[in-house]
């Protein structure tokens with residue numbers, strides 16, 4: 168039996184009157200690679216924030232390495248959609264990477280060896296030359312690679328990524344996923360993605376998050392079947408009479424976009 172790394176048991180969470188997530192059950196085991204897909208506003212980011220311990224569930228239990236989330240941070244790496252500080256702030260690329268060690272080393276006490284390590288991490292994501300550059304001057308795709316290096320510098324066992332390719336073109340997006348697969352071989356991965364086609368090339372499990380969450384192992388699943396699974400998960404929203412979050416035309420747009428997204 169593989170060891171569970173991330174577990175959600177009957178988890179519900181609301182920001183306001185409408186639940187963002189309801190009765191979510193899922194288990195991610197060591198070395199699993201889970202792709203999370205779902206419509207905008209479906210609760211994907213919320214699910215990651217719960218796993219990080221940034222949000223607390225209203226109901227249910229979440230365990231990360233068998234413990235409450237939040238207290239095991241060095242074992243968890245996180246790649247956000249965007250970096251939260253103002254990108255005009257003149258921070259250099261290697262310092263962004265070193266932020267990944269703040270939990271372990273505190274602010275402002277980076278030793279020289281750590282700077283070298285930041286350089287090595289940057290080299291691993293193909294940005295060894297960029298260590299001294301200003302983060303704000305990098306392209307969106309380069310910034311995402313820096314954030315990946317930042318997440319990996321602490322040697323995490325579980326890596327959570329929230330749309331790491333949000334503003335990339337198809338070629339860069341595919342490369343980012345190749346890089347992720349290469350660098351993170353052996354880690355447990357949970358990645359939110361808008362591109363079912365690309366993310367499922369590498370994932371072992373698919374989670375469709377649409378207020379509720381359905382899990383689908385991907386071994387022996389054909390591409391066509393993946394689209395059926397995703398399509399029906401999205402359709403649930405359409406037929407859920409309680410659902411007041413999405414307009415039907417938005418829903419159709421999503422299915423349509425995915426149907427055409429990278430089928431070539």
Ligand code: ADP
Pocket residue numbers: 182183187205206207208209210211212213214412
């Ligand atoms: P996704 O990542 O799938 O796009 P989110 O988890 O960001 O979805 O959002 C799920 C739902 O929760 C949406 O209806 C969204 O509007 C709402 N929501 C997200 N963040 C907040 C917040 N900070 N305050 C209130 N509502 C929020």
